[in-house]
Amino acid sequence: MKTAVPETADRPPVPPGAAHTHREIRQQPRLWTETLARLAEERAALDTFLAPLLADPRLRIVLTGAGTSAYAGQIARSALAAATGRTVEALATTEITADPRACFAERDRPTLLVSFARSGNSPESLAATRLADRLLDRCAHLVITCNPDGALAAGRGGRADSYVLLTPPESEDQGFAMTSSLTCMLLTALQVPGGAHVRGLEGCAAAASALLAGPVQDRVADLTRHAPDRFVYLGSGALAALAGESALKLMELTGGAVAALADSCLGFRHGPKAFLTDRTAAVVYVSNDPYTRRYDLDMFQELSAALPAGRVIAVAGRPDGLPEDRTWLVEHMAAADDAALALPAVLCAQLVALHASLQRGIRPDNPFPDGEVNRVVQGVTIHPLPAS
Structure with a gap:
């Protein structure tokens, strides 16, 4: 790297x-x-x-x-x-x-x-x-x-x-x-x-460094400064799983103060789209795969028409088909497999969660000071499995 x-x-x-x-x-x-x-x-x-x-x-x-x-x-x-x-x-x-x-x-x-x-x-x-x-x-x-x-x-x-x-x-x-x-x-x-x-693992560290040193942090602050109380994260394939992790991170670091939903780009229309309000922000992870990418771009355009200006962001390894002002570009990852792209791309979600937490006066190192949610899960009873 x-x-x-x-x-x-x-x-x-x-x-x-x-x-x-x-x-x-x-x-x-x-x-x-x-x-x-x-x-x-x-x-x-x-x-x-x-x-x-x-x-x-x-x-x-x-x-x-x-x-x-x-x-x-x-x-x-x-x-x-x-x-x-x-x-x-x-x-x-x-x-x-x-x-x-x-x-x-x-x-x-x-x-x-x-x-x-x-x-x-x-x-x-x-x-x-x-x-x-x-x-x-x-x-x-x-x-x-x-x-x-x-x-x-x-x-x-x-x-x-x-x-x-x-x-x-x-x-x-x-x-x-x-x-x-x-x-x-x-x-x-x-x-x-x-x-x-x-493909693409060799570029991950440089991509993450560029994100941390570049304009994305200011863009994250702008997105969260308007205090949307709901976030949607979407993606396809490996990036749908990244969307799930992104939603979890936001809910964790804000202590549940921001509701977050994750889905696949195609699955979102089948009911979960009801989650949208005029106080929702959305992030679409755009696949590098040419075929899958077309579905992600369709969803980006659909959400852009449905939500207030500036509330829909694309995170992508390639800029083609996306507006520059609403795209957080992950440099060095244009030819990466989506699982490799997910490594630097997840930093965008981590930064969103950190900023959203701080803007609400929450301490992200310990967003649950009363212990209702724990760093290592507690309270689980493992029951013995009966013989079949």
């Missing part, structure tokens, strides 16, 4: 209660370079672990996590399917834990369970791995986590059926919301079969 711009570029003082989130958004280009360096060191051992699994044409790869970690799997799914030539599914740990027999119905099918986890201590993450071992005849585990001391990493480390990939230590976000942790885990996953398979 290209060298990132320094994180110490002149910026206004960071407001109280935002230091972690502000730093963790801005450090991502540097951490992505560190992530690639760590993966290069692991390459030989990782390939040795994966080679016999990927050699089996019946292999099923399940990408799993909860919340933002689940979106990491959803964003990566299609790119990893194309790179490996194997069946790849994204199933949240919450779904696996609640309905494990449906998720693991083919007992005799060899499976690689890829677990994404910032802390590795979420009850559903641990339960999902145990349920997979119980219900499947052959299950291997790849754990991608930010926390070497988490229960998931500790429990799977050193086992013949498991491999633990750690992201850089600083990626274990100290702020409430997952920012660095998401992107470092996603980049790691996209590199698992070898980076040459996913």
Whole structure:
């Protein structure tokens, strides 16, 4: 990856209660370079672990996590399917834990369970791995986590059926919301079969650095300054999953003060469009795929006609077909696969959430001071699965 711009570029003082989130958004280009360096060191051992699994044409790869970690799997799914030539599914740990027999119905099918986890201590993450071992005849585990001391990493480390990939230590976000942790885990996953398979990864750090140093931050402030009380995020394919993560980030960092909805560009018309009011802002992630892009552009035009001027933004790796004044261009990503484009593009959503939080007097490092929502989920009872 290209060298990132320094994180110490002149910026206004960071407001109280935002230091972690502000730093963790801005450090991502540097951490992505560190992530690639760590993966290069692991390459030989990782390939040795994966080679016999990927050699089996019946292999099923399940990408799993909860919340933002689940979106990491959803964003990566299609790119990893194309790179490996194997069946790849994204199933949240919450779904696996609640309905494990449906998720693991083919007992005799060899499976690689890829677990994404910032802390590795979420009850559903641990339960999902145990349920997979119980219900499947052959299950291997790849754990991608930010926390070497988490229960998931500790429990799977050193086992013949498991491999633990750690992201850089600083990626274990100290702020409430997952920012660095998401992107470092996603980049790691996209590199698992070898980076040459996913186009555009080499430009991600430069793209993110350009966003952080360019006019997008001022445009984000302009969009959120009008205090829209609803946001819509839309995309197609991998970018539909990015839309889901973007909506989640906004609701998290504003403590639920801003309602956010995510959908696919085609799916939005089938009912969810009722969410729109004259106080709604919308962001459309525009695909680099020429065919898919046409549907995204259609939706951008439709929303532009439906909402007040300046309330509809396109985030895109290429400018063609889009108005310059309403497009946040992600430079260096014009030829990238959408899963790679999602890496720098998600910084736009993180910045929107940060600005919206601060403009409402909320402290984004801890938007739920009363503890009604927790950084690591609490209050989950894992019930024993009866024998079938």
